[in-house]
Amino acid sequence: MEWYAFDTWIVLTGALSAGACALVGSFLVLRRMSMMGDAISHAVLPGLAVAFLITGARSSWVMFAGAAAIGLLTAVGTEWLHRKGRMDEGASMGIVFTTFFALGLVLIARAADRVDLDPECVLYGALELTPLDTVALALPFFGEADVPRAFLVLLAVFVLNLVAVAVFFKELRLVCFDPALAATLGFGAKRVHYGLMTLVAVTTVASFEAVGSILVIAMLIVPAATARLLTDRLSTLLLLAVLLAFAAAAVGHFAAITVPVWFGFADTSTAGTMAFVTGLFFLGAAGYASLRRRLQTRSTPIATL
Amino acid sequence: MKQLEPQSGRWANDATHGAEVPLSVHDLTVAYERKPVIWDIDLDFPADAIVGIIGPNGAGKSTLIKACLDLVPRASGEILVYGRPYARQRQRVGYVPQRESVDWDFPVSVLDVVAMGTYGRLGWLRPVNRRSRALALEALERVGMADFASRQISQLSGGQQQRTFLARALAQDADIYLMDEPFAAVDAATERAVVEVLRELRKRGRTCLVVHHDLATVAEYFDWLVMLNMRVVAAGPTADVFTNENLRKTYGGRLTLLSEAAAALRRGGPA
Numbered sequence: 001m002e003w004y005a006f007d008t009w010i011v012l013t014g015a016l017s018a019g020a021c022a023l024v025g026s027f028l029v030l031r032r033m034s035m036m037g038d039a040i041s042h043a044v045l046p047g048l049a050v051a052f053l054i055t056g057a058r059s060s061w062v063m064f065a066g067a068a069a070i071g072l073l074t075a076v077g078t079e080w081l082h083r084k085g086r087m088d089e090g091a092s093m094g095i096v097f098t099t100f101f102a103l104g105l106v107l108i109a110r111a112a113d114r115v116d117l118d119p120e121c122v123l124y125g126a127l128e129l130t131p132l133d134t135v136a137l138a139l140p141f142f143g144e145a146d147v148p149r150a151f152l153v154l155l156a157v158f159v160l161n162l163v164a165v166a167v168f169f170k171e172l173r174l175v176c177f178d179p180a181l182a183a184t185l186g187f188g189a190k191r192v193h194y195g196l197m198t199l200v201a202v203t204t205v206a207s208f209e210a211v212g213s214i215l216v217i218a219m220l221i222v223p224a225a226t227a228r229l230l231t232d233r234l235s236t237l238l239l240l241a242v243l244l245a246f247a248a249a250a251v252g253h254f255a256a257i258t259v260p261v262w263f264g265f266a267d268t269s270t271a272g273t274m275a276f277v278t279g280l281f282f283l284g285a286a287g288y289a290s291l292r293r294r295l296q297t298r299s300t301p302i303a304t305l
Numbered sequence: 306m307k308q309l310e311p312q313s314g315r316w317a318n319d320a321t322h323g324a325e326v327p328l329s330v331h332d333l334t335v336a337y338e339r340k341p342v343i344w345d346i347d348l349d350f351p352a353d354a355i356v357g358i359i360g361p362n363g364a365g366k367s368t369l370i371k372a373c374l375d376l377v378p379r380a381s382g383e384i385l386v387y388g389r390p391y392a393r394q395r396q397r398v399g400y401v402p403q404r405e406s407v408d409w410d411f412p413v414s415v416l417d418v419v420a421m422g423t424y425g426r427l428g429w430l431r432p433v434n435r436r437s438r439a440l441a442l443e444a445l446e447r448v449g450m451a452d453f454a455s456r457q458i459s460q461l462s463g464g465q466q467q468r469t470f471l472a473r474a475l476a477q478d479a480d481i482y483l484m485d486e487p488f489a490a491v492d493a494a495t496e497r498a499v500v501e502v503l504r505e506l507r508k509r510g511r512t513c514l515v516v517h518h519d520l521a522t523v524a525e526y527f528d529w530l531v532m533l534n535m536r537v538v539a540a541g542p543t544a545d546v547f548t549n550e551n552l553r554k555t556y557g558g559r560l561t562l563l564s565e566a567a568a569a570l571r572r573g574g575p576a
Contacts, residue, residue, distance in 0.1 A: 030411060030412070032408070086338070167430060168430075169432070170424060170427070170431075170432055170433055171429065171430075173413065173417070173421075174421055174424055176411070177407060177408070177411045177413060177418070177421070178402070178406070178407050178421070180371075180374075180376055180400070180402055180406060181400060181402065181421060181473075183374070183375065183376060184374045184375075184376070184395060184398065184400045185395065185396075185421075185424050185425035185477075186395045186396075186425055187424065187425075187429070228412070231412065232412045232457045232459070233412055233413075233414075234412045234413060234417075237412055
């Protein structure tokens with residue numbers, strides 16, 4: 001196996017994407033609304049497409065704004081259908097996000113011959129290609145350097161999520177645990193909810209290129225769900241989820257370029273193996289948690305049973 | 306101020322009308338999908354009292370409390386806390402929700418949960434500080450749970466969960482406490498602890514509204530009683546309104562023999 005500079009960029013970009021997802025995803029998992037990440041990650045598609053059609057470029061601020069707006073609209077629309085339309089939350093979510101997703105697909109298909117955006121890339125991402133699109137940066141110590149654009153975008157989003165979670169830690173914990181109490185104490189549960197949904201939308205958009213709109217769900221949910229099995233402290237859970245996400249990116253890329261070679265194949269999709277590795281992590285954690293539980297029950301004196 | 310119905314019996318604190326009424330509810334109606342759940346409620350709750358709210362299932366007891374806290378939309382009516390709208394007096398009203406309303410597997414410790422009571426005073430962005438934790442610990446001591454401070458909430462029994470919620474409201478140091486079924490399915494130790502806290506709060510001049518379902522303990526626990534079945538059937542000092550006739554009006558045919566016997570016992574003789 002040979003390791004090039006762009007392999008490092010791929011791992012770093014993947015790690016930031018997975019880490020950013022793990023931060024906001026933890027709160028989705030804790031609020032038992034994991035599928036909201038699914039809904040938003042799909043629904044932002046028309047926002048992307050429209051921004052694409054207008055500007056003809058990727059990763060413009062228009063694209064982020066458009067996607068974030070649609071993501072928020074999905075959260076609001078789901079809530080509205082659920083309340084006013086007397087639908088259960090799953091059904092209203094299904095209606096809203098599939099409608100947006102379909103609209104997005106139609107727009108992308110129309111735009112495909114005019115701009116460089118292809119549905120497959122949107123769905124599965126193209127992490128391996130991100131090092132090709134670079135920005136020249138003047139760095140304080142390294143001098144002039146070509147840094148992948150996707151890396152910079154995801155770095156910004158990762159830092160945004162990190163700052164948001166650190167600054168609003170108390171509010172997020174309160175609203176996720178007991179939204180009714182939050183409301184009586186003057187913390188608008190809705191404001192926090194939609195703020196979180198906006199972060200989910202922005203994170204999803206930024207992660208599109210890296211892991212695509214389907215695997216981004218794995219990054220939102222699996223590291224958080226895994227960390228949940230390993231700790232009972234919220235701060236530890238967030239830290240663990242991010243570390244697991246980073247590890248998945250490194251192990252995932254390494255596996256993608258080595259494992260298929262053992263069997264005589266060319267290397268495979270890094271995003272795919274990353275998601276698969278998070279699944280393996282989860283299995284490991286689930287096994288550990290059930291083992292620990294069994295040991296605990298066994299050590300209980302029989303007299304108390 | 307609207308005249309209260311004479312049928313509700315003698316009102317405890319006629320002289321305290323106006324800004325001194327801890328909590329007054331005017332013309333309150335709440336409807337879910339156009340079906341009224343509570344209808345035209347008019348109540349002035351007295352100061353330093355333990356007030357019970359009783360009524361059959363679906364009578365709107367929890368809804369009444371939630372409407373006071375702006376947690377459910379009102380079709381009409383207004384809520385005044387010490388003469389001012391609730392939205393500007395949030396810190397003065399503490400809430401003890403039903404235990405089942407939250408996920409007890411959430412990764413927080415008992416102290417974390419109790420400290421949430423102080424979040425309102427902290428406001429946005431200010432992190433939980435030493436003072437918050439000290440207040441939380443003190444509140445835990447008052448409900449006899451100081452030893453559980455660092456426990457994970459998933460390890461608590463039902464009664465301990467209830468006391469944790471009560472401690473959280475105490476940490477808020479409110480003037481009015483609205484409690485939704487704090488006695489539901491708790492052990493004897495918790496029941497005693499809750500009663501003790503209620504009496505202590507009364508001594509300090511606080512007002513507690515308690516949604517309750519065990520008629521046998523009504524006379525023992527509550528100075529004041531609201532009997533609710535969509536409308537207010539009766540409200541006033543327990544001694545005046547807790548009668549067989551009012552019970553029958555409140556519960557209709559659903560009043561069990563046992564509850565009637567309990568009411569009879571309270572009056573000191575067989576029915």
